[in-house]
Amino acid sequence: MRGRNLLALGSLALLGAVAVKATAPSSVQEEVILEDRLPRAISEFGFFADPASQLPARDVVPYRLNTPLYSDGADKLRFIYVPQGAQLEADGEGLLQFPIGTALIKTFAFGEGDARRLIETRVMLLRADGWIALPYRWNDDQSDARLVVAGGRLPITTPSGEEISYRIPNKNQCKECHGLNGEVIPLGPKARNLSHEWLEGMVSKARLDRMPGVHDTMPLWEERARADLDDTARAYLDVNCAHCHRPGATASNSGLDLRWEQEDPGAIGIMKRPVAAGRGACGLLYSIVPGDPERSILLYRLDSIEPGVAMPELGKGTIDQDGVTIVRRWIKEMN
Amino acid sequence: MRKLGGAALIAAIAIANPALAETHTIVPGKGAQERLQEALILAEPGDEIVLEAGRFELTDGLSLDVDSVTVRGAGMDETVLDFTNQQGAGEGLLVTSDFVTLRGFALENPKGDGIKSKGADAIVYHQIRVTWTGGPLSTNGAYGIYPVESTGVLVDSSMVEGASDAGIYVGQSRDITVQRSIVQYNVAGIEIENSRNAVVQENIATHNTGGVLVFDLPDLPVMGGGDVRVVRNLVTTNDVDNFAPPGNIVGGVLRGTGILVMANENVLISQNLLEDNETAQVMVVAYTQEFTDERYNPYPRNVVVQDNVYEGGGDKPQLPGAEQLLAALGGALPPVLWDGLQQGETPALLASEGTPAWSINLPQLGADPSQGSPTPYVAPVPEEAILEGPMGAPEELFKRIKG
Known part of the structure; x- marks a missing residue:
C-alpha cells in the first residue's frame, strides 16, 4: 500500500504536477468519513492522490453511469470508496447496498486538457445515522476544495459556448434531489445504470458480493x-x-x-x-x-x-x- | 384518534426544544444569500433565525430542513426577501422539516412559488406576506403560501397578492386553519385542495378572480378531500379577470366567483359576508373534466350553505347566455349556484331556509353549461348541523403565534 502510493506521488512529481499539500493524507481517512462533523476541506478525506489531476487515492474506484444526469455539460468524474474489510451488496436492478463508511465522490469540471478547471466536488458519506451530502468548491490553484454549505454561484463557459451563472447547490438542495421518504440516498449507482464490466471488476476484487441480476440495463x-x-x-x-x-x-x-x-x-x-x-x-x-x-x-x-x-x-x-x-x-x- | 395525535405532537415538541436554543441574527446586505442560507442549514432544533429589518437581495431559493426552527423577521413590511433577481429554484423558500414557525417577513417577486412547505408537519405561517409587485400577471408564480402533504398547518394574519394560481393554497394535507389573512389580486384567493379537516375563517378575499376555493381533484397521491369549514369570511368584489396561465385547473374559475366548491364532501359555508361577486357568491359544482382515476368521486356531497349575508352580486355573470339568464331570473342571479349534479340520492347542496339559489340543471358530468336548463332552485334544508366542535390546526400551533 505504502509503496504504491509513493510510486504514484513520485510519478506525479516527474510530471511536474502541483505538489500535494504536505498535510494532506495519502490514503483515505475512514474516520473523517464516519465522524459526526462537517469536514471543512476535501483534502481531509484523502480521496485524491493528486487533486488537480483527480488521480484517486488507493481504493478509490472510478466509475461511470450508462445514462448520466445532465449538468450543463460539466465533465463529471465519479468515484466510490468502500471501506476496508467491507463490500457492496447487489440488490437486483436498483441501488447497490452500501456498507457504513462508503463515500461517493463526484467532481464537476469544465474545459478540456490543460484548460480543465475543477469547479466543485460533491460527496455523499454513509455514516451510522445515514447518508450526508456535502458540496465542496475548488480553489483557484486547484489544490483543495472547501466546504460550501450555502453553495455558491460562479461564471462558467459551457462546452457549447454558453456563458452561464453556474450554481453550486447548497447542502439542503443536495437533499431536494437525494431525498426519499425523509432520508438521503444516492441516485447514480444503480445496477441497471452501471456497466457489466465495472460490476464484474468489482466482484473480482471482492468489493461487490455478487453480480446483480439486471434484466434491463440502461443504454449508453x-x-x-x-x-x-x-x-x-x-x-x-x-x-x-x-x-x-x-x-x-x-x-x-x-x-x-x-x-x-x-x-x-x-x-x-x-x-x-x-x-x-x-x-x-x-x-x-x-x-x-x-x-x-x-x-x-x-x-x-x-x-x-x-x-x-x-x-x-x-x-x-x-x-x-x-x-x-x-x-x-x-x-x-x-x- | 385526534386526541392521540395531539398528545404525540406535544411529546415531540418537548423533545425537539432543547434548553440551549440559540438565536442567529442575519442582517441584509452583501452576502445575504450565503449568510442566510448557511444559518438555515446550520441551525439546530429550537433555534431562532432573526431577519433584521431591510431588504435582502436574493438570487436563489432558500430552504430549511431542520425541525423546530423559527424564522422571525421584523414585520411583513419591514423585512423583505426580494427575489426579483432570482435565477434558480422553484420557490423562494422551501421548508421540509416539522414544527417550523415563520413569522414577520415578506417575499417579493419569487420566480416560482413563494413559500412552499412540503411534508412539513405542524407549521405556522404568521404575519407572512408574499407579493408579486407587478400586479396580477400570468408570469407571476403560482402559489404564494403553499403547504402541501403536511399534517397540522396554521396560516394566520398573512397576506398574498398577485399569485397566478392561488394566494394561499393548502393541498393534500390535513388539520389546517387559514385565518385572519388578506388575499387579493390572485386568481384564487384561498384554495383548499384534496385536504381533510380544514377551517377557513375570518379572512378577507377581494379582487381575486375567485375568493375561496374548495377543490377535490383526481390523479393526486392524496385523495378524498372533505370536512372543510368556511366561516366568517369577507368575500367581496372578486372582479379580476382570470390571469392563470392556460392549462391550470384554476384557469376555469369564472371572474366574480365568491366561494367555489368543486367535488368534495362535508363542506360548511356559513356566516360569511358575500358581496358583489358578479358571477356567483357561492358556487357548488361537480368536477368538469374527464378523468380515469377510479378512486375519485367527482360530485360535491353534503355542502351546507347557511346563515350567510349576501349583498349585490350575480349581476354580470361570466356564463353563456348571461343576458337571457338575467332576464329570466329577475336582473341578477340568485347568490347560490348549483350545477345540478349529484351522486345518486346524496344531496350535493343543502341550504338554510330561504336561501335564494338556482340550478343550471346540467344533464350529466362534463356537460357544457349551455346544455343546462337553468331554473330557480330550493335546496333541501340540512337536517342536522355538520362540522361542529373543534376543527382545523392543532391547539399547539395557535399557542406558538403568541410567542
Missing part, C-alpha cells in the same frame, strides 16, 4: 442514436427527473412518476393534467400528448431555461439539447 447515452428509443428516453427521464418525480420524493405531489420501472401511462404523464405547474404549463393541457411534442408540458419545461418554468429546477443553467431531441422524438413517435 453516447450510443443513443443506435439504441432503442423508448429505452433511451425512459432512461433519460429516470436519471434526470425521477429523483423528484416519484412517490416519496420532492415532486411527489405532482403525481408524475418518471421512474424507469413505472409502466402506468398516466403516471409517466401521458394525457395527465398538471397539478401545480402554474405558468410552467405554458397553456398546455397535458404532460405528454402522444405524437405531439409541442403540446406536451414535459418537453416544454425541459426546453426552457426560465426559473419557475425550467425543469429540472436545480442544477440546470442551460438546456440539454441532446436530451430535448431524444424526448421530442420519443413523444413524436409515440402512438
Whole structure:
C-alpha cells in the first residue's frame, strides 16, 4: 500500500504536477468519513492522490453511469470508496447496498486538457445515522476544495459556448434531489445504470458480493442514436427527473412518476393534467400528448431555461439539447 | 384518534426544544444569500433565525430542513426577501422539516412559488406576506403560501397578492386553519385542495378572480378531500379577470366567483359576508373534466350553505347566455349556484331556509353549461348541523403565534 502510493506521488512529481499539500493524507481517512462533523476541506478525506489531476487515492474506484444526469455539460468524474474489510451488496436492478463508511465522490469540471478547471466536488458519506451530502468548491490553484454549505454561484463557459451563472447547490438542495421518504440516498449507482464490466471488476476484487441480476440495463447515452428509443428516453427521464418525480420524493405531489420501472401511462404523464405547474404549463393541457411534442408540458419545461418554468429546477443553467431531441422524438413517435 | 395525535405532537415538541436554543441574527446586505442560507442549514432544533429589518437581495431559493426552527423577521413590511433577481429554484423558500414557525417577513417577486412547505408537519405561517409587485400577471408564480402533504398547518394574519394560481393554497394535507389573512389580486384567493379537516375563517378575499376555493381533484397521491369549514369570511368584489396561465385547473374559475366548491364532501359555508361577486357568491359544482382515476368521486356531497349575508352580486355573470339568464331570473342571479349534479340520492347542496339559489340543471358530468336548463332552485334544508366542535390546526400551533 505504502509503496504504491509513493510510486504514484513520485510519478506525479516527474510530471511536474502541483505538489500535494504536505498535510494532506495519502490514503483515505475512514474516520473523517464516519465522524459526526462537517469536514471543512476535501483534502481531509484523502480521496485524491493528486487533486488537480483527480488521480484517486488507493481504493478509490472510478466509475461511470450508462445514462448520466445532465449538468450543463460539466465533465463529471465519479468515484466510490468502500471501506476496508467491507463490500457492496447487489440488490437486483436498483441501488447497490452500501456498507457504513462508503463515500461517493463526484467532481464537476469544465474545459478540456490543460484548460480543465475543477469547479466543485460533491460527496455523499454513509455514516451510522445515514447518508450526508456535502458540496465542496475548488480553489483557484486547484489544490483543495472547501466546504460550501450555502453553495455558491460562479461564471462558467459551457462546452457549447454558453456563458452561464453556474450554481453550486447548497447542502439542503443536495437533499431536494437525494431525498426519499425523509432520508438521503444516492441516485447514480444503480445496477441497471452501471456497466457489466465495472460490476464484474468489482466482484473480482471482492468489493461487490455478487453480480446483480439486471434484466434491463440502461443504454449508453453516447450510443443513443443506435439504441432503442423508448429505452433511451425512459432512461433519460429516470436519471434526470425521477429523483423528484416519484412517490416519496420532492415532486411527489405532482403525481408524475418518471421512474424507469413505472409502466402506468398516466403516471409517466401521458394525457395527465398538471397539478401545480402554474405558468410552467405554458397553456398546455397535458404532460405528454402522444405524437405531439409541442403540446406536451414535459418537453416544454425541459426546453426552457426560465426559473419557475425550467425543469429540472436545480442544477440546470442551460438546456440539454441532446436530451430535448431524444424526448421530442420519443413523444413524436409515440402512438 | 385526534386526541392521540395531539398528545404525540406535544411529546415531540418537548423533545425537539432543547434548553440551549440559540438565536442567529442575519442582517441584509452583501452576502445575504450565503449568510442566510448557511444559518438555515446550520441551525439546530429550537433555534431562532432573526431577519433584521431591510431588504435582502436574493438570487436563489432558500430552504430549511431542520425541525423546530423559527424564522422571525421584523414585520411583513419591514423585512423583505426580494427575489426579483432570482435565477434558480422553484420557490423562494422551501421548508421540509416539522414544527417550523415563520413569522414577520415578506417575499417579493419569487420566480416560482413563494413559500412552499412540503411534508412539513405542524407549521405556522404568521404575519407572512408574499407579493408579486407587478400586479396580477400570468408570469407571476403560482402559489404564494403553499403547504402541501403536511399534517397540522396554521396560516394566520398573512397576506398574498398577485399569485397566478392561488394566494394561499393548502393541498393534500390535513388539520389546517387559514385565518385572519388578506388575499387579493390572485386568481384564487384561498384554495383548499384534496385536504381533510380544514377551517377557513375570518379572512378577507377581494379582487381575486375567485375568493375561496374548495377543490377535490383526481390523479393526486392524496385523495378524498372533505370536512372543510368556511366561516366568517369577507368575500367581496372578486372582479379580476382570470390571469392563470392556460392549462391550470384554476384557469376555469369564472371572474366574480365568491366561494367555489368543486367535488368534495362535508363542506360548511356559513356566516360569511358575500358581496358583489358578479358571477356567483357561492358556487357548488361537480368536477368538469374527464378523468380515469377510479378512486375519485367527482360530485360535491353534503355542502351546507347557511346563515350567510349576501349583498349585490350575480349581476354580470361570466356564463353563456348571461343576458337571457338575467332576464329570466329577475336582473341578477340568485347568490347560490348549483350545477345540478349529484351522486345518486346524496344531496350535493343543502341550504338554510330561504336561501335564494338556482340550478343550471346540467344533464350529466362534463356537460357544457349551455346544455343546462337553468331554473330557480330550493335546496333541501340540512337536517342536522355538520362540522361542529373543534376543527382545523392543532391547539399547539395557535399557542406558538403568541410567542
